[in-house]
Amino acid sequence: MHPAFSVIVFTTASGAGYGLLALAGLLFALGVLPPQRGFGLCVLGLGTILVTGGLLASTSHLGRPERAWRAITQVRTSWLSREAVAALLAYIPIAIFGIGWVMLGRADRPVLIAALATPVLAVVTVHCTAMIYRSLKPVHQWCNGHVVPVYHVLAVLTGALLLNALLHLWGGQSQLVALIAILAAALGAALKARYWRFVDTTRAASTPETATGLSGMGKVRLLEPPHTGSNYLMREMGFHVARRHAVKLRRIVQIAAFAIPLALLILASLAPPIPAVFAAVIAAVSGLAGTLVERRLFFAEAKHSVTLYYGADAA
Amino acid sequence: MTSYTPPAEGTRKLGLVIDLDTCVGCHACAVNCKEWNTSGHSAPLTDLAPYSRDASGVWFNRVHAFEAGSGEDSRTVHFPRSCLHCEEPACVSVCPTGASYKRAEDGIVLVNADTCIGCKLCSWACPYGAREFDEEDGVMKKCTLCVDKIYNENLPEEDRVPACVSTCPANARHFGDLGDPDSSVSRMVAERGGVELMPELGYKPVNRYLPPRPKKTGCGSGKSAALEPAFDPAAMHPALRWLDRILTR
Incomplete structure (x- = not known):
């Protein structure tokens, strides 16, 4: 599948944003975070910017962005519609939480309820995003049980890395946040390894034979494509795009998204404050960069069944 | 509405039956499809850079050629590919705006160009590559089964079939109601063992493909192959x- 830049940025940024907001809500309610309003502004501001920027980026790949509002109407069947609605609903607790913490400096009942509702709606939104891909039967590398957990864990990981970096920059530190990030990095590495093993060892049920209905005649090969040039299907679903270097890119993901953050977080919790700040910030940057590569690979390694009509021998 | 009730038994399921035995791969169906539809329901079928080497455009019908089998028994099979108007069209259920819909009265899957936001998710959801994005219009386009032709009372009755069917010089394309077991297309499917494409995905396509007939061996007459x-x-x-000499003079 063509790795559209806007979609890669969207899923990475909004995942990190929802992860950050979810952890902020949960840990604020537990009283773990510094209560200062300035810190609240940094955390909730960054989270809101990431989520909103991601959503705006996703509309830039629409053919008719001015009609985007129509996407909230089909929640009964469409995961994309559900994602849009969940994303909009999530702004309600985020706004109450933000106004309560940042503008009023309060931590009373309504603010705590909003703080606890934030992770719920964040998880629902990330789940809807993942399900858009998970539910597409023509793409074997997406339509499997490994996809949704990876989306959730990467959202928690990038969110925790950002929260950890902000905590260090604020002059504080939370063993709990670092521990969440470390666990998410370890879990993420394991889940991605499992995903890649699945992708490498299984094949789509569809073949050139089932795609043409010629199974009874033996092996089916493309003799002549319908045209000499390119078309929308070949560009959007084409299998030649960016699958080169997949092995190297997988290694980069494992190192940048999981190994470096893991090592730096352990280092940060042991190091004196100043180096610890650097370690925490680099861990967050590395985690986000690794996640961007992971998303790009998620698209580039996905093969759509329509490629079977254009010469692919397996999808 | 994106969600829809699956059609009851006996409702009309208009679709195509494509005979892979007689298709000669002439592309006339694809060309006539383009010609009719570029001024039809989903008009225009935009071409980008049409006179350059990178010409690329929207087509509802594309004709591939495959080689099936190996050695002496291998066959070249011309394979027209277009929307199969599935009974379980995921392209419709993934649509976030309701622009994609399946008509209850005849099962034709269409796109409302006025409400499509061009998110392209339907084209990802279609395993058959039936949907093509019009970059100029910013909306998705697809085969309409010539909905503006098959019900057009201004046309003589024999012309009220999809453009690809009326133009096919090999009579390889047939149009009819596949929901009616007694229709000519349904009988043809039953006689020839018509197949659905990628049944493993569960989209329940309405269109059927008739596999090539078994290859004949030896001389066609079945009599002795000896020559004069x-x-x-x-x-x-x-x-x-x-x-002989006298007569040849």
Whole structure:
């Protein structure tokens, strides 16, 4: 599948944003975070910017962005519609939480309820995003049980890395946040390894034979494509795009998204404050960069069944 | 509405039956499809850079050629590919705006160009590559089964079939109601063992493909394959040879 830049940025940024907001809500309610309003502004501001920027980026790949509002109407069947609605609903607790913490400096009942509702709606939104891909039967590398957990864990990981970096920059530190990030990095590495093993060892049920209905005649090969040039299907679903270097890119993901953050977080919790700040910030940057590569690979390694009509021998 | 009730047994399921035995791969169906539809329901079928080497455009019908089997038994099969108007169209259920819909009365899957936001998710959801994005219009386009032709009372009745069907010189394309077991297309599917494409995905396509008939071996007549002996004057009776010489003069 063509790795559209806007979609890669969207899923990475909004995942990190929802992860950050979810952890902020949960840990604020537990009283773990510094209560200062300035810190609240940094955390909730960054989270809101990431989520909103991601959503705006996703509309830039629409053919008719001015009609985007129509996407909230089909929640009964469409995961994309559900994602849009969940994303909009999530702004309600985020706004109450933000106004309560940042503008009023309060931590009373309504603010705590909003703080606890934030992770719920964040998880629902990330789940809807993942399900858009998970539910597409023509793409074997997406339509499997490994996809949704990876989306959730990467959202928690990038969110925790950002929260950890902000905590260090604020002059504080939370063993709990670092521990969440470390666990998410370890879990993420394991889940991605499992995903890649699945992708490498299984094949789509569809073949050139089932795609043409010629199974009874033996092996089916493309003799002549319908045209000499390119078309929308070949560009959007084409299998030649960016699958080169997949092995190297997988290694980069494992190192940048999981190994470096893991090592730096352990280092940060042991190091004196100043180096610890650097370690925490680099861990967050590395985690986000690794996640961007992971998303790009998620698209580039996905093969759509329509490629079977254009010469692919397996999808 | 994106969600829809699956059609009850006996409702009309308009679709195509494509005979892979007789299709000669002439592309006339694809060309006539383009010609009709570029001024039809989903018009225009935009072409980008049409006179350059990178020409690329929207087509509802594309004709591939495959080689099936190996050695002596291998066959070249021309394979027209277009929307199969599935009974379980994921392209419709993934649509976030309701622009994609399946008509209850005849099962035709269409796109409302006025409400499509061009998110392209339907084209990802279609395993058959039936949907093509119009970059100029910013909306998705697809085969309409010539909905503006098959019900058009201004046309003579025999012309009220999809453009690809009326133009096919090999009579490889047939149009009808696949929901009616007694229709000519349903009978054809039953007789020839018509197949659905990628049944494993569960989209329940309405269109059917008739597989190539088994290859005949030997001479078509089924009689002895021996030829007439070659003409050899030297082997003839002298009298006949003389007669042959006189007559050839």
